[in-house]
Amino acid sequence: MSSTTSAATPMWSSLPQPTSVDLTGGLWQPGRRVLVTAPQAGLRREAERLADELTALGHGAAAEVPAPGGVEDRDPADTQATVVALRTGDTGMASPESFTISVGDTVEVVGGSAVGVFRATRQLLHNLIAQDGVPRGQVRSEPAVAERGLHLDAARKHYPASWIADLLRSLSWVGITTFQWHFSESLGFRIASERHPEIVSAEHHTKAEVRELLELAADLHIEVVPSLDMPGHLRQALATHPEWQLPAPAADTTHALDITSPDAVRFARDLIDEYAELFSTSRHWNLGADEFVAFEAMDDYPVLADAARSRFGPAANGFDLLTAFANDTAAHLAEHGFTARVWNDGMFRGAVVALDPGVQVTWWTNWNALMRPVTDGLAGGHRIVNFMDSLLYYVLGEVNNYPYPTSERLWAEDWHPGAFTRLPGGVAQTWGTPYPEQLLGASFSVWSDIVDAQTPDEVAAGIRRPLRGMAERAWNAGSRLGHDAFLRIEAAIG
Incomplete structure (x- = not known):
């Protein structure tokens, strides 16, 4: 696993560990409200699941999934909501379980399929439980065996x-x-x-x-x-x-x-x-x-x-x-x-x-x-x-x-x-x-x-x-x- 983190940088705390980790320092923490967006219809279940899980963990007391159309549909005045964006696409890896996660002011997840998105959201939850936040940076992962x-x-x-x-x-x-x-x-x-x-x-x-x-x-x-x-x-x-x-x-x-x-x-x-x-x-x-x-x-x-x-x-x-x-x-x-x-x-x-x-x-x-x-x-x-x-x-x-x-x-x-x-x-x-x-x-x-x-x-x-x-x-x-x-x-x- 590659990493550019210093000793003071939070570690990526999940199992299984991603294939590669490139962290930039600091933690992303959910705000008072979290919007989980999933513009693709096939990801609606994953978005709703994650919103429920975030709410159950006390992260984003009003975690929700906006109507189809994604984050663009939210009220521009709604500046208190943080965003976790889910989609499927080309991860650059062959496995349908592959995923990338980019963590900045928002969290962007790309999965090779719906199951890849599911694997990625487990990673987010692991970090939130382990250290009350998700390290900022990028991770990529795919399994060695299917x-x-x-x-x-x-x-x-x-x-x-x-x-x-x-x-x-x-x-x-x-x-x-x-x-x-x-x-x-x-x-x-x-x-x-x-x-x-x-x-x-x-x-x-x-x-x-x-x-x-x-x-x-x-x-x-x-x-x-x-x-x-x-x-x-x-x-x-x-x-x-x-x-x-x-x-x-x-x-x-x-x-x-x-x-x-x-x-x-x-x-x-x-x-x-x-x-x-x-x-x-x-x-x-x-x-x-x-x-x-x-x-x-x-x-x-x-x-x-x-x-x-x-x-x-x-x-x-x-x-x-x-x-x-x-x-x-x-x-x-x-x-x-x-x-x-x-x-x-x-x-x-x-x-x-x-x-x-x-x-x-x-x-x-x-x-x-x-x-x-x-x-x-x-x-x-x-x-x-x-x-x-x-x-x-x-x-x-x-x-x-x-x-x-x-x-x-x-x-x-x-x-x-x-x-x-x-x-x-x-x-x-x-x-x-x-x-x-x-x-x-x-x-x-x-x-x-x-x-x-x-x-x-x-x-x-x-x-x-x-x-x-x-x-x-x-x-x-x-x-x-x-x-x-x-x-x-x-x-x-x-």
Whole structure:
């Protein structure tokens, strides 16, 4: 980050930090009245939102949005009002999230799109909260990666709708773009179903609640990615349908769908069809395909190998059948308008069936030497989101050697979106900037393994700082802030 400020000049106090900062000294502070102008009709919502937020913060007791036509429409005698002018235009940067902010006697915001204006207004609010004013000068910013996400396992543990709404607002506060809603797991199925009410947990969300949350997410420029994990992680859904469980006398498969059975696959498709309508405004869908069986002991599931050889020839194995299931499910999702995603651990391990290049991969781990490296995903043409488990997994109860993430560790290990989980033996999987075009971004994850280990409020408090650290370092491909400076800003912005 470049800066011409002196030690006495107020610092730009926001998260994520802008790409470049050129400050001239002093603070812009709202006057007794603030006019938020937005001559473009598509920005009316952003102008009204900012006026409401300024009023709520006590900045501009009468913050308002003038009628269409902009600042020129105000009374020339109205000299007591200060102006925040919002518009979209050419920022000189490629991302629709890009923005410039010029702060003098007035504040002028230019966004690459409405979401860029939204990102910029968060920056203004951060500074007003942190230091009761916005430093004068100019900032420019665009993200290093297009996607910065949070995954929530709201299937093992039920999180109230009001809590998820507050979470969405907190995500938007620091530029998170994506909320992956994991609503089905072995310990719970948490959204109402008309087609299969027998599989739904007692504590669950109604579809009306889900629609309200989807509307809120859209208003906050957050995409919701439904996560209906299959063919594994289905114990709750299969508990009343043992006829569709994978047969394997020597192993527990009460969580695993029998992908050799057309009837079982139809059941899975029926679930997709119901929830595809509910999540019709989403663009992506994570179908899972992880931890289906004990992958290191695939030979213990002869039914998979037999079906694979019958369908694909004598060289095929169980991984080929799993990959084909992922491909077929992705094609079905495409009919509903979704781009499919899968977890990486069981992929790229078949002998004859390749994962469709259009399927995106959420790369979370490489703990086993037989799991393929990230280079295999890139070579296959897949777009990839970095879900790095070793630093970005918040696992309730800290089970399976997952200590709770901290911002200290993110800075100590210099994490950025191109740094993935290491291979066995400590071999790094790291790409520097400019990142490969296939790297979509990164995501933090909450997994509710030990349901009662924390209350929802304790989860919110626990993830706040490391999530904000990820947001800062994902936007900027690292951070020029030292960790102490990050902590000061993180505490100050509320």
